[in-house]
Amino acid sequence: MADDALNNYAEATTRYTNFLKVFASAVAEQAGLPEPKFSTPTTNGAPVTTPKRKTTLGNVQTEVTAAFHEINEAHERLKERRGDYTVEGFANEHQRRLTAAGVPAKLTKARAEVDALVDAAHSAAAAKRAEHFPTAADSADRLADEMQVARILARPEFASNDGRKIIAGLDQHLGSEPTTARTMLVEELAARHPEVVNDSLINGLVEAADPDYAALKTQAAVVQSAAHSVRTQLDTCEQMFASPAGTDTTKFMLHDLSNVDVMAAEYKIDAATGEATGD
Numbered sequence: 001m002a003d004d005a006l007n008n009y010a011e012a013t014t015r016y017t018n019f020l021k022v023f024a025s026a027v028a029e030q031a032g033l034p035e036p037k038f039s040t041p042t043t044n045g046a047p048v049t050t051p052k053r054k055t056t057l058g059n060v061q062t063e064v065t066a067a068f069h070e071i072n073e074a075h076e077r078l079k080e081r082r083g084d085y086t087v088e089g090f091a092n093e094h095q096r097r098l099t100a101a102g103v104p105a106k107l108t109k110a111r112a113e114v115d116a117l118v119d120a121a122h123s124a125a126a127a128k129r130a131e132h133f134p135t136a137a138d139s140a141d142r143l144a145d146e147m148q149v150a151r152i153l154a155r156p157e158f159a160s161n162d163g164r165k166i167i168a169g170l171d172q173h174l175g176s177e178p179t180t181a182r183t184m185l186v187e188e189l190a191a192r193h194p195e196v197v198n199d200s201l202i203n204g205l206v207e208a209a210d211p212d213y214a215a216l217k218t219q220a221a222v223v224q225s226a227a228h229s230v231r232t233q234l235d236t237c238e239q240m241f242a243s244p245a246g247t248d249t250t251k252f253m254l255h256d257l258s259n260v261d262v263m264a265a266e267y268k269i270d271a272a273t274g275e276a277t278g279d
Contacts, residue, residue, distance in 0.1 A: 055116070056263060056264055057227060061233070064107070067106050067107055068233065068240070070101065071237060071244075074101075075240070078093060094244045117227065121216075121219060121223035124267065125217045128213045129213055133182075134179065141180060146184065149181055152181075152185055166189065167197075170186070170189060171205050173185060173186075174186075174205045175209050186202060190202070219262055222262045223262045
């Protein structure tokens with residue numbers, strides 16, 4: 001809770017600082033003064049640092065919402081001098097002020113983080129599923145697996161073309177401890193009976209055998225759905241930035257996703273690349 005409070009305070013302070021920068025730039029321009037320069041805030045000579053922000057959909061959405069208000073406020077301030085600009089000049093000045101405040105960079109970063117969070121959620125589910133299908137490390141082990149699988153496939157439930165018997169036999173094997181031979185059995189059955197043993201069936205059987213995988217798969221689907229809402233808000237922000245005069249801001253829907261658990265789900269994102277990691 002304390003970390004969240006510090007992060008919220010730091011984010012609010014940053015937004016207010018950016019507002020002051022835009023406001024100061026506008027005042028300087030109106031007065032015919034040079035563009036103001038801003039120094040890095042310090043405490044006792046040392047740069048002020050903010051707590052590390054968690055990469056969650058909730059935090060990204062908070063920043064997208066702040067960007068929306070920043071764009072809208074800049075538009076409203078500039079609108080008072082609308083008569084001084086052509087349509088193109090008005091858009092250019094609007095974009096210049098927001099670019100100086102770093103708004104486009106924030107939107108680009110937010111979109112990349114949304115994509116990375118969706119990838120990370122699906123990767124987490126895929127990694128859990130992969131635990132059920134280990135593979136042989138060398139040819140000797142693979143040969144031993146092939147011999148074991150050949151004996152299993154000779155059993156009545158697999159030797160027939162009865163889909164119900166095949167599924168029942170596969171379900172029994174997927175309820176046991178994962179082995180490299182079991183992985184090979186699943187692959188062979190999928191190759192022989194693709195109309196019966198497909199990804200949908202295999203995933204369903206694994207979900208039934210492993211509640212943790214089922215939960216991760218469901219969470220990935222919810223993350224993807226919530227991310228769609230955040231992307232829609234990003235689309236509107238980008239439209240408002242590119243064409244301030246022609247954007248209907250009422251289309252910006254502030255969906256309340258605070259009660260959606262996945263908004264607080266934290267995934268590992270590489271700070272350098274912005275991509276999901278499998279660590």
